[in-house]
Amino acid sequence: MLGDYSLGDLGAIFAMQGFAGLILFSVYLLMALGLAIIFGQMGVINMAHGEFMILGAYVTYLCSTFFQTYLPALFPIYFFIAMGLAFLASGALGMLVEWGLIRFLYKRPLDTLLATWGLSLILQQAYRSIFGAREVGVELPSWLIGSVQVTDTIEIPINGLFVMAVTILITVSVALLIYRSRFGQQVRAVMSNRAMAGAVGIDTEKVDRYTFGLGCGIAGVAGAAFTMIGSTGPTSGQLYIVDTFLIVVFGGAASLLGTIASAFSISQTQSTLEFFLSGSMAKVITLLAVVGILMLRPQGLFTLKVRR
Amino acid sequence: MNAAILSSPVVGAEAAPPDHLLAVEALTVSFDGFKAVNDVSFYVEPDEIRVIIGPNGAGKTTVLDLICGRTRASAGSIKYKGQELTKLSESAIVQAGVGRKFQTPSIYDDLTVFENLEISFPRGRSVFGALTFKRDAEVRDRIHAIAETIFLKDQLKERAEFLSHGQKQWLEIGMLLIQDPELLMLDEPVAGMSVGERIKTAELLNQIIKGRSVLVIEHDMKFVEDIAHRVTVLHQGKVLSEGSMERVKNDPKVIEVYLGH
Amino acid sequence: MTNPVQTLTKSVTVNDNPFMKPVEWLSLLLLAGVILVVLPLMLDSFRLNLVGKYLTYAFVALGLVICWGYAGILSLGQGVFFGLGGYGMAMYLKLEASSVANTKIQSTPGIPDFMDWNQITALPWFWQPFKSLPLTLILTVAVPVLFAMLISFAMFKRRVGGTYFAIITQAIAAILTILIVGQQGYTGGINGITDLRTLHGWDIRTDGAKTILYFLNGSLLIACILAAQYVKKSKLGRILVAMRDKEDRVRFSGYSVAGFKVFAFCFAAGLAAIGGAMFTLQVGFMSPSFVGIVPSIEMVIYAAVGGRMSLFGAVWGTLLVNWAKTSFSESFPDLWLFGLGALFIAVVLAFPNGLAGIWREHIEPRLTRRVKGLRAPPSAIVPPESAPVGAPAE
Numbered sequence: 001m002l003g004d005y006s007l008g009d010l011g012a013i014f015a016m017q018g019f020a021g022l023i024l025f026s027v028y029l030l031m032a033l034g035l036a037i038i039f040g041q042m043g044v045i046n047m048a049h050g051e052f053m054i055l056g057a058y059v060t061y062l063c064s065t066f067f068q069t070y071l072p073a074l075f076p077i078y079f080f081i082a083m084g085l086a087f088l089a090s091g092a093l094g095m096l097v098e099w100g101l102i103r104f105l106y107k108r109p110l111d112t113l114l115a116t117w118g119l120s121l122i123l124q125q126a127y128r129s130i131f132g133a134r135e136v137g138v139e140l141p142s143w144l145i146g147s148v149q150v151t152d153t154i155e156i157p158i159n160g161l162f163v164m165a166v167t168i169l170i171t172v173s174v175a176l177l178i179y180r181s182r183f184g185q186q187v188r189a190v191m192s193n194r195a196m197a198g199a200v201g202i203d204t205e206k207v208d209r210y211t212f213g214l215g216c217g218i219a220g221v222a223g224a225a226f227t228m229i230g231s232t233g234p235t236s237g238q239l240y241i242v243d244t245f246l247i248v249v250f251g252g253a254a255s256l257l258g259t260i261a262s263a264f265s266i267s268q269t270q271s272t273l274e275f276f277l278s279g280s281m282a283k284v285i286t287l288l289a290v291v292g293i294l295m296l297r298p299q300g301l302f303t304l305k306v307r308r
Numbered sequence: 309m310n311a312a313i314l315s316s317p318v319v320g321a322e323a324a325p326p327d328h329l330l331a332v333e334a335l336t337v338s339f340d341g342f343k344a345v346n347d348v349s350f351y352v353e354p355d356e357i358r359v360i361i362g363p364n365g366a367g368k369t370t371v372l373d374l375i376c377g378r379t380r381a382s383a384g385s386i387k388y389k390g391q392e393l394t395k396l397s398e399s400a401i402v403q404a405g406v407g408r409k410f411q412t413p414s415i416y417d418d419l420t421v422f423e424n425l426e427i428s429f430p431r432g433r434s435v436f437g438a439l440t441f442k443r444d445a446e447v448r449d450r451i452h453a454i455a456e457t458i459f460l461k462d463q464l465k466e467r468a469e470f471l472s473h474g475q476k477q478w479l480e481i482g483m484l485l486i487q488d489p490e491l492l493m494l495d496e497p498v499a500g501m502s503v504g505e506r507i508k509t510a511e512l513l514n515q516i517i518k519g520r521s522v523l524v525i526e527h528d529m530k531f532v533e534d535i536a537h538r539v540t541v542l543h544q545g546k547v548l549s550e551g552s553m554e555r556v557k558n559d560p561k562v563i564e565v566y567l568g569h
Numbered sequence: 570m571t572n573p574v575q576t577l578t579k580s581v582t583v584n585d586n587p588f589m590k591p592v593e594w595l596s597l598l599l600l601a602g603v604i605l606v607v608l609p610l611m612l613d614s615f616r617l618n619l620v621g622k623y624l625t626y627a628f629v630a631l632g633l634v635i636c637w638g639y640a641g642i643l644s645l646g647q648g649v650f651f652g653l654g655g656y657g658m659a660m661y662l663k664l665e666a667s668s669v670a671n672t673k674i675q676s677t678p679g680i681p682d683f684m685d686w687n688q689i690t691a692l693p694w695f696w697q698p699f700k701s702l703p704l705t706l707i708l709t710v711a712v713p714v715l716f717a718m719l720i721s722f723a724m725f726k727r728r729v730g731g732t733y734f735a736i737i738t739q740a741i742a743a744i745l746t747i748l749i750v751g752q753q754g755y756t757g758g759i760n761g762i763t764d765l766r767t768l769h770g771w772d773i774r775t776d777g778a779k780t781i782l783y784f785l786n787g788s789l790l791i792a793c794i795l796a797a798q799y800v801k802k803s804k805l806g807r808i809l810v811a812m813r814d815k816e817d818r819v820r821f822s823g824y825s826v827a828g829f830k831v832f833a834f835c836f837a838a839g840l841a842a843i844g845g846a847m848f849t850l851q852v853g854f855m856s857p858s859f860v861g862i863v864p865s866i867e868m869v870i871y872a873a874v875g876g877r878m879s880l881f882g883a884v885w886g887t888l889l890v891n892w893a894k895t896s897f898s899e900s901f902p903d904l905w906l907f908g909l910g911a912l913f914i915a916v917v918l919a920f921p922n923g924l925a926g927i928w929r930e931h932i933e934p935r936l937t938r939r940v941k942g943l944r945a946p947p948s949a950i951v952p953p954e955s956a957p958v959g960a961p962a963e
Contacts, residue, residue, distance in 0.1 A: 110735060111921065115913060118912065122911065124906060242862065280747050296723070
């Protein structure tokens with residue numbers, strides 16, 4: 001099938017698909033970052049993660065409508081405010097959920113999975129009742145519309161560049177937060193030895209709550225970014241949950257670098273295959289490859305060998 | 309009898325594996341560069357009771373883990389009756405005749421004492437065998453006999469989670485007994501026991517060691533002196549000293565790192 | 570004090586491992602009575618057919634009791650096996666419905682209509698075996714079980730954890746759904762395989778046929794309960810429980826843990842496949858909406874509501890949840906998802922042992938007290954608590 005294209009065409013195809021893949025990579029990575037924190041650090045399987053993301057998307061949608069109607073002057077910069085609010089809304093809901101549900105289930109990971117699935121159903125129905133079953137889209141400020149012409153055949157959409165910039169910013173912040181800050185130190189202390197961390201005066205319950213809130217908050221920002229490349233419906237989040245879990249597991253659950261590498265390879269594979277095959281077959285082949293590799297190498301891409 | 313064992317060379321210079329029940333040679337395991345067990349060799353003879361002592365982190369439990377296949381060796385060999393164990397799966401090692409008791413009582417809380425013992429009965433270990441396993445007179449008699457030995461005759465119908473700590477330890481010893489292993493490995497069998505339980509355990513151990521070799525990790529020096537034929541001292545993953553309790557106790561190296569404080 | 574203890578132990582030893590306890594026989598009788606007598610008398614044929622559909626899900630829930638409740642392996646991909654079984658049966662029925670005589674208006678007569686619409690001109694190789702009924706009956710169970718074996722063997726050999734396994738099974742459910750929807754020429758796509766008519770010449774669309782299928786369904790379910798009871802009661806059942814608690818200990822009692830896990834998973838897959846095949850017969854079609862993530866996880870909730878350790882509970886749980894779903898969706902469609910979501914949370918937080926747990930902890934003790942109260946003076950009923958620790962033995 002490659003024979004039908006000239007070399008130049010192929011280069012352009014790979015560049016364009018590669019870039020499309022980069023946007024997919026951004027959303028995957030933002031989703032996976034939150035999940036990696038919650039799953040990798042806390043061992044909690046949050047099946048409602050997609051719904052936390054969609055909450056961020058709905059917050060962005062509300063902001064876009066609000067600024068358009070009441071504060072048109074600030075419309076060009078509404079997106080930054082929306083991202084902040086998305087983070088706060090999803091994070092706050094996350095902390096509430098941790099307090100009301102998750103904290104009772106830390107010793108029963110499989111049960112957490114079922115309970116958070118129940119939560120996801122409730123959230124989906126809540127979105128449907130509040131925002132309606134129809135998918136909504138946000139209005140982008142004019143400076144985000146259009147694309148940059150790189151060569152004759154390659155052009156890059158501005159909103160894609162913007163999403164990537166946001167992703168890089170958030171990834172770096174998360175890395176700094178986890179590996180450099182006092183909070184991150186406490187999180188890692190609690191996760192490696194809960195009893196000991198408690199004994200040295202760390203409020204483990206509080207750390208759990210904030211960690212979960214942080215993971216959900218990042219999902220909210222992912223939702224804000226998501227509005228730029230897709231429309232938002234009550235069940236949009238569910239479509240991403242399996243992919244995101246695979247990314248986290250594939251990357252080796254507790255490794256930030258692994259998560260980035262795995263989000264990158266999965267999104268690029270899928271995006272490149274999509275050009276040559278139908279979308280569904282590209283996805284099937286990508287997921288099958290990931291599952292196959294995970295069956296043979298369950299520890300994922302990056303892991304440490306530790307003494308049992 | 310003790311003297312006879314002690315007069316044999318501690319380390320077999322000429323390799324004659326069939327004589328040793330267990331021959332551990334140049335055993336090494338490293339975790340990310342840290343050598344938890346480093347070039348350890350020792351030999352256990354039939355009917356011998358060997359105690360491994362050493363400070364915390366000396367690699368005692370890791371040695372047992374290596375023998376029973378829970379941890380894979382980085383280098384070296386473990387020969388049991390001439391058969392190399394380092395390549396076998398855990399279940400194959402058990403089936404070869406090596407039994408292992410863990411440090412914390414490792415029993416099945418949700419099952420009754422009877423069922424705990426039944427699962428350890430060495431028959432019907434394949435999937436199909438377990439499906440068609442019959443609880444016949446032989447199984448029952450053996451379980452009742454073992455329960456009597458481990459002081460749990462009256463608790464057979466009880467769920468194991470309701471046993472006291474000492475009773476749980478005994479149950480686990482009973483689960484090993486019913487397997488009838490030729491080499492029995494015990495990790496701190498009296499840890500956390502009351503004085504009364506400890507005396508009974510010593511009595512129990514003295515009763516069950518007949519006709520098999522035993523490899524014990526223990527901290528309680530009084531207990532060690534009571535039961536050990538020979539003692540191996542581990543320190544920082546290496547063998548520091550080996551011999552009778554008397555000899556080990558007077559070894560200046562041992563006194564310095566272990567008994568000294 | 571010692572006397573009642575000994576008589577108690579003795580009387581139990583006489584038959585200490587019966588296939589089913591009297592109360593379990595009663596439960597079976599009750600369930601069989603409700604399914605095979607009461608419901609057929611009470612319900613019209615439409616409702617009975619609906620119950621028949623629920624019963625096909627109960628096969629999946631039964632398998633989950635063994636696989637999840639006993640062995641501790643949570644599978645979020647039971648829809649895969651349900652679907653493979655269902656599609657196997659549907660392929661046979663579809664081929665029978667697509668005889669050359671029935672499809673002569675197609676450009677390629679003799680192949681299923683959706684293939685013709687998708688410009689496929691010959692029956693694909695993997696459809697060929699489903700021309701034969703005996704082969705179909707074998708393959709509807711064999712293919713899912715072998716597939717389950719393939720998945721689980723690779724993973725359990727490498728000792729992957731429970732949550733990990735759950736995620737992978739879920740991913741497989743997602744993959745299979747996308748594949749079925751995407752390859753509509755070979756699978757019927759999103760609509761599934763529809764317009765099924767006869768089973769070996771017998772029209773399955775009539776009310777009479779559906780009632781007969783209902784009874785077949787119910788009897789098969791009872792048979793599967795007995796099979797699951799056999800597994801549960803065998804030493805294998807106890808090994809599964811032991812494994813769930815202390816996997817390492819089982820290994821060091823000389824068992825190869827992976828083999829037992831593979832068995833539990835394959836057993837559950839086999840039951841799910843039977844359920845799927847019966848679904849196709851009872852309901853008359855099969856579609857990807859019974860394969861994916863959502864149905865798979867809903868099947869888990871059936872077992873959870875009934876009680877993950879109880880075979881009978883699983884069946885009651887399935888019937889109850891589906892009955893609630895149907896009646897809610899008819900009157901308050903918006904509320905159903907809230908209700909289902911709340912059910913997931915409640916069953917995990919408040920009733921981890923489901924209906925069976927409520928029965929065991931609250932209803933059964935009272936009943937036993939009543940019954941025993943009739944037989945003996947109350948003082949002898951309460952079994953002695955564990956003997957005081959350290960009490961002199963002899």
